[in-house]
Amino acid sequence: MDKLIIESNIVNDDLASFKWNFNLDADDKKFNTVEEANDIPIAREMFYLPFIKSVSISKNEMVLERFDIVSWVDVIDEVEKIIEKKLQLIFSDKFKMNEKKENIITLYAESTPNPKVMKFVCNKLLTKKIHEVKRGNSSNKSNFINSIFSFDYVEQVFLNDNYISVSLSENYNWDSHVNNFRDFLKEKLEKEFDFSLVDKKEVEENNSNNQSLDNVSRQIIKVIDEYIKPSVAMDGGNILFKQYHPKEKLVEVVLQGACSGCPSSTITLKNGIENMLKEMVPGKVETVSAING
Numbered sequence: 001m002d003k004l005i006i007e008s009n010i011v012n013d014d015l016a017s018f019k020w021n022f023n024l025d026a027d028d029k030k031f032n033t034v035e036e037a038n039d040i041p042i043a044r045e046m047f048y049l050p051f052i053k054s055v056s057i058s059k060n061e062m063v064l065e066r067f068d069i070v071s072w073v074d075v076i077d078e079v080e081k082i083i084e085k086k087l088q089l090i091f092s093d094k095f096k097m098n099e100k101k102e103n104i105i106t107l108y109a110e111s112t113p114n115p116k117v118m119k120f121v122c123n124k125l126l127t128k129k130i131h132e133v134k135r136g137n138s139s140n141k142s143n144f145i146n147s148i149f150s151f152d153y154v155e156q157v158f159l160n161d162n163y164i165s166v167s168l169s170e171n172y173n174w175d176s177h178v179n180n181f182r183d184f185l186k187e188k189l190e191k192e193f194d195f196s197l198v199d200k201k202e203v204e205e206n207n208s209n210n211q212s213l214d215n216v217s218r219q220i221i222k223v224i225d226e227y228i229k230p231s232v233a234m235d236g237g238n239i240l241f242k243q244y245h246p247k248e249k250l251v252e253v254v255l256q257g258a259c260s261g262c263p264s265s266t267i268t269l270k271n272g273i274e275n276m277l278k279e280m281v282p283g284k285v286e287t288v289s290a291i292n293g
Contacts, residue, residue: 004091008080010072014053016064018083022091023059030056042086049082051075107186109178112165112236116155117258118174119236120185121163126193130238131159132256135169144193148185153177158238158257165236165257216284217244220251223280228273232259239273242291249286251277260292 005021024042031037032054034047043055046064054065062083066072106123133145134156148157148166156167164185168174213221221241232239237259242252253273277285 004084004088006080006084006087008076010076011063013072014065016066016072016076016079017061018064018080019061020087020091021060024057024090026057026059028056028058030054042083042090045082045086049079105186105189107182107189109182110236111174112258114167114235114237114258115173116168117165117236118168118178118181119163119165119258120182122189123162124189125162126164127159127161130256131157133157144188147188147192151177151181151184156260158236158260160238160257161233163233163236167258167260214244214246216246216281217241219281220244220277220285223277224253224273227276227280235259246284249284251285251288252291253288254291 007019009017009019011017026040029040029043031040031043031047034044037043037047037055040057043057043062046052046055046062051066051070052064053067056063056065064079104123108121110119110121112119131142131145133142135149135154145157145159148154148164153169153172154166155169158165158167166181168177224239224241228239235258237255237257239259240254240256242254244251274285274288277288
């Protein structure tokens with residue numbers, strides 16, 4: 001909200017109304033004396049005008065009752081100016097504070113099992129749709145992601161939930177880049193990032209696609225989503241179900257983010273994911289095959 005707007009109106013011979021375009025932190029109350037209005041400064045100050053008999057105030061309106069010593073036609077403009085001056089201070093403080101709160105971004109860097117990937121965690125939700133983009137991908141339409149590739153050492157970007165996993169090119173390491181890169185991301189998020197990136201429709205479509213799968217595939221997806229994905233996400237990665245082969249009892253998954261090309265991915269799959277699927281989908285899974293995203 002950019003501007004305070006006040007509308008005044010003479011209700012009748014005794015009453016005048018003043019409405020504004022934001023909400024005060026006040027309940028509906030009526031005051032008949034300055035002492036009663038002591039806790040509401042803007043209402044209290046109305047009683048300093050000698051012709052004010054009572055003050056009724058709500059979140060976005062004040063109604064003043066006058067003594068029969070002046071006419072509202074003669075004083076309403078002056079009263080409006082007084083109210084506007086008081087409200088302007090409240091308005092400015094309220095919306096400057098809100099603006100600051102909305103723009104506060106915290107971002108911290110986390111190392112991952114993949115030494116080439118650093119995970120940057122934000123205090124706000126960035127997306128509900130996974131974005132995985134490799135350098136040179138012409139289909140990417142996100143200006144935010146494109147700006148990350150302005151750094152020569154960035155090879156791949158993975159955006160999910162409230163974090164960004166960034167993969168380095170060969171011959172680079174994070175030791176000499178992480179602080180500058182984190183500052184860059186923080187500034188971009190504060191000044192340019194569109195937090196309306198969430199696309200509920202696509203999420204709903206993905207969920208509906210699962211309904212067309214066989215029962216075993218749906219069981220596997222449930223295990224992956226509930227038990228495997230959260231732990232993998234903590235390391236800046238993601239795992240997607242690709243296909244189930246019932247004859248071979250083989251599950252194909254896609255590794256994304258920090259998991260993609262990670263030296264420890266094979267061990268993680270064999271010792272963790274594979275064993276969990278064998279236990280939780282008994283008799284249906286023997287092996288897991290991973291494909292880098």
